[in-house]
Amino acid sequence: MGASAWTSSPPPGSRRTTATWKKSGRRDQRGYGKPLSANTVNKVHVTLGAILEAALADGLIRVNPAKKKRTVNAPTGSQIRAQRPEIVTWSGPQLHAFLGWNRDIFNDDLFPLWRTIAYTGIRRSEALALRWGDVNFGTGRLSIRRAADVTTRNKAKSTKTGSARVIDLDGETLATLKVYRTKRGSISLDLAQPDAYVFGNDAGAIRSPNEVGRRWTYRVERAQAVVDGLPRITLKGLRHTHATLLLELGEHPKVVQERLGHSTITTTMNIYSHVTPTMQKAAVDRFAAHLDEA
Incomplete structure (x- = not known):
């Protein structure tokens, strides 16, 4: 792009507004011409604004059009939150039934x-980037240091918040991982080394997050045929299930925040606000019981 390319007017087609994106912004084959969500529009706006800001700094344009409040109406935080789909999770018995079927009937690798x-609430990308060295079988703790990059094959990056965290594992999950490590080692000793990916493929590479998501969907659909009333949830819904069950059991939100890796407790409470009534009822019942025993 020449230095004077945008000094007078933007190129043809660049005047598409956020209103147009909201109305008919999708360009994928399946949903071409359909609306983009407020969250997606906001991300596009932020990215475009950053690109134009760099062009402004380089003297390629005189003004950043993405920052003109009179002509640009980017979605607000409240609009984004209002469009969030309702969180669908499993109950404790439903999660137990699925995992039992998946292990004993489906015999899933x-x-x-x-x-x-399900038992840690970590993100899909974080799970796929785990190395055996991150699992401390002595202390029963798991270190979350990196995440799989969904845009680049077999590449890890920093976690979503850019920081590492350590979480506790229950005994049964720890035992499951021990058996799994032995099984991986029987394929190749390299697959059980400390720097090997826990859930890597047989070549030792990071599994594709999208492929893993499709495999999860297939298994849920199969399970729905044998587990009565099992709702369809995404793999992210499994993470939501972990958090929701902990909060419903009365666990402190700060603990849930730390396990999920949210940057602030506000993020945790905003996402799981639907659990608040249950938490309040449990809290007031414990309060009343405590005073009755005094």
Whole structure:
């Protein structure tokens, strides 16, 4: 792009507004011409604004059009939150039934992955980037240091918040991982080394997050045929299930925040606000019981 390319007017087609994106912004084959969500529009706006800001700094344009408040109406935080789909989770018995079916009936090689996500609440990308060196079998703790990059094959990056965290594992999940490590080692000793990916493929590479997501969906659909009333949830829904069950059991939100890796407790409470009534009822019942025993 020449230095004077945008000094007078933007190129043809660049005047598409956020209103147009909201109305008919999708360009994928399946949903071409359909609306983009407020969250997606906001991300596009932020990215475009950063690109134009760099062009402004380089003297390629005189003004950043993405920052003109009179002509640009980017979605607000409240609009984004209002459009968030309702969180669908499993109950404790439903999660137990699925995992039992997946392990004993479906005989799934990926059962340890589903079990780990369900019992820790870590993100899919974080689970796929785990190395055996991150699992401390002595202390029963798991270090979350990196995440799989969904844009680049077999590449890890920093976690979503850019920081590492350490979380506790329950005994059964730890035992499951021990057995899984032995099984991986029987394929190749390299697959059980400290620097090997826990849930990598047989070549030792990071599994594709999108492929893992499709495999999860297939298994849920199969399970729905044998587990009565099992709702369809995404793999992220398994993470939501972990958090929701902990909060419903009365666990402190700060603990849930730390396990999920949210940057602030506000993020945790905003996402799981639907659990608040249950938490309040449990709290007032414990309060009343405590005073009755005084």
